[in-house]
Amino acid sequence: xxxxxxxxxxxxxxxxxxxxxxxxxxxxxxxxxxxxxxxxxxxxxxxxxxxxxxxxxxxxxxxxxxxxxxxxxxxxxxxxxxxxxxxxxxxxxxxxxxxxxxxxxxxxxxxxxxxxxxxxxxxxxxxxxxxxxxxxxxxxxxxxxxxxxxxxxxxxxxxxxxxxxxxxxxxxxxxxxxxxxxxxxxxxxxxxxxxxxxxxxxxxxxxxxxxxxxxxxxxxxxxxxxxxxxxxxxxxxxxxxxxxxxxxxxxxxxxxxxxxxxxxxxxxxxxxxxxxxxxxxxxxxxxxxxxxxxxxxxxxxxxxxxxxxxxxxxxxxxxxxxxxxxxxxxxxxxxxxxxxxxxxxxxxxxxxxxxxxxxxxxxxxxxxxxxxxxxxxxxxxxxxxxxxxxxxxxxxxxxxxxxxxxxxxx
Numbered sequence: 177x178x179x180x181x182x183x184x185x186x187x188x189x190x191x192x193x194x195x196x197x198x199x200x201x202x203x204x205x206x207x208x209x210x211x212x213x214x215x216x217x218x219x220x221x222x223x224x225x226x227x228x229x230x231x232x233x234x235x236x237x238x239x240x241x242x243x244x245x246x247x248x249x250x251x252x253x254x255x256x257x258x259x260x261x262x263x264x265x266x267x268x269x270x271x272x273x274x275x276x277x278x279x280x281x282x283x284x285x286x287x288x289x290x291x292x293x294x295x296x297x298x299x300x301x302x303x304x305x306x307x308x309x310x311x312x313x314x315x316x317x318x319x320x321x322x323x324x325x326x327x328x329x330x331x332x333x334x335x336x337x338x339x340x341x342x343x344x345x346x347x348x349x350x351x352x353x354x355x356x357x358x359x360x361x362x363x364x365x366x367x368x369x370x371x372x373x374x375x376x377x378x379x380x381x382x383x384x385x386x387x388x389x390x391x392x393x394x395x396x397x398x399x400x401x402x403x404x405x406x407x408x409x410x411x412x413x414x415x416x417x418x419x420x421x422x423x424x425x426x427x428x429x430x431x432x433x434x435x436x437x438x439x440x441x442x443x444x445x446x447x448x449x450x451x452x453x454x455x456x457x458x459x460x461x462x463x464x465x466x467x468x469x470x471x472x473x474x475x476x477x478x479x480x481x482x483x484x485x486x487x488x489x490x491x492x493x494x495x496x497x498x499x500x501x502x503x504x505x506x507x508x509x510x511x512x513x514x515x516x517x518x519x520x521x522x523x524x525x526x527x528x529x530x531x532x533x534x535x536x537x538x539x540x541x542x543x544x545x546x547x548x549x550x551x552x553x554x555x556x557x558x559x560x561x562x563x564x565x566x567x568x569x570x571x572x573x574x575x576x577x578x579x580x581x582x583x584x585x586x
Contacts, residue, residue: 181548181551181552181580184275184279185552187275188272188276191268191271191272191275192272195268195272198261198264198265199412202261203408205258205261206405209258209401210401210448210451211451212230212241213243214448214451215230215452216228216229216230217229217230223242223248223249224249225244225246225247226243227243227245229241229242246389247379247382250383251384257373257376259368259373262368262369263365263368265365266365269361270358273354273358277302277351278302281295281299282494283546283548284348284351285348286348287351289489290345290347291345291346293346298346298347301346302347305342305359306358307362309335309362310366313363314371316331322399325399332403333434333438336356336359336360336434340352340356340431340434341430343356343430344429344430349424349426349534350417350418350424350425350533353418353433354414354415354417354418356414356433357410357413357414357415360410360411363403363407364403364404364407364408364411367401368404371396371397372401375393375394375397376393376397378390379393406440407440408440409439409444410436410439410440413436414433414436417433418533419533421530421531422475423475425530425534426474426475426477426478427477427478427479427480428475428477429479431474432471435467435470435474438463439464439468442460442461442463443464445457446460481521481536482521483520483538483539486521486539486541486542487539487541489541491541492545494545495541496544497544497583498543498544498545498547498580498583499541499544501583501586502579503575503578503582504540504579506575506579507543507550507575507576507578507579507580508540508543509575510571510573511537511543511550511554511576512537514554514566514572515537515550515554515561515566516538517566518532518561519531519532519535519537519538521536521538525565535549550576551576551580554568554576555573555576555577555580556577558573
């Protein structure tokens, strides 16, 4: 069983690696085509139906790109579809969410101080919210709101703020921000799968059948692509946030997550304008810096998770399983003596203000809750504590390993 734990961690690492690679491919392609679309220039010598062209140089060669608003008069034999980057990113991200936040839900998903939920209930909320988000957004885009793009974007922002608040009422801070990112990424990938690609296929089929394609399909695809463009940077921030307690483990983490969407708009507006006109509006950087200062200020407010509250809280069944196991006392002493100086609610190490990743290892419930992470970080590996801080002895590490293996062998 303990070998399975190590294997599972490697699976999570491998899936995360795949997710990062595919996300780089998707984001790169998205940013490139938005920039290309904005840099297109008219030319009277272009073929009929062509909107604009762009000349580029890269890798020792020149590239000449021509865009048709609807389609060329004759379809080429070879057509490259840009879709798998999006699909692979979402699929690998969904797999990673299941590996970490569903299988490891007792630790990473559920927060017993916020909501008394069974693991299956947390998983149902996790999966269901992603689906509901897409259905609501898609209905808005197909309504009369589509004729008011600015209003549509404002309503989408309102939905994101509500979801940010809602996730933070139920899940751990880390899971709340991650799920907000997954909520947004699901909308983005569903845009590709349910709208952009089907509309492009309709245009292609019309051309093959010698029918005049309807321009509306291209317009729909472009609107969804534009939404994806403005949502990309906030999603990246939310996916990285789990490494930074200042983003996810403070009282106003849900407001921080909401404001990040505004920075995504200001940053992308600058670059989109620059690609189109050759000069970006400088005011966007002032707004972005102001938003980041506000975010930094909001991050200083404590989440209110005190040592006294943690000590008084009743242990969950998952925590009780580890706290009552043989070898827990020895492992608990090993953790207190080697880890708690940093992983305290008020850290004692140097000028540290917050525990790394907001992981607290003070009370028996704290240590029991983090059993798997302690086992991997300080038991079977020597990742923690940092050797420059504490020289943790082999006896202490063996006590941790023996404790966790005792539980998992039952």
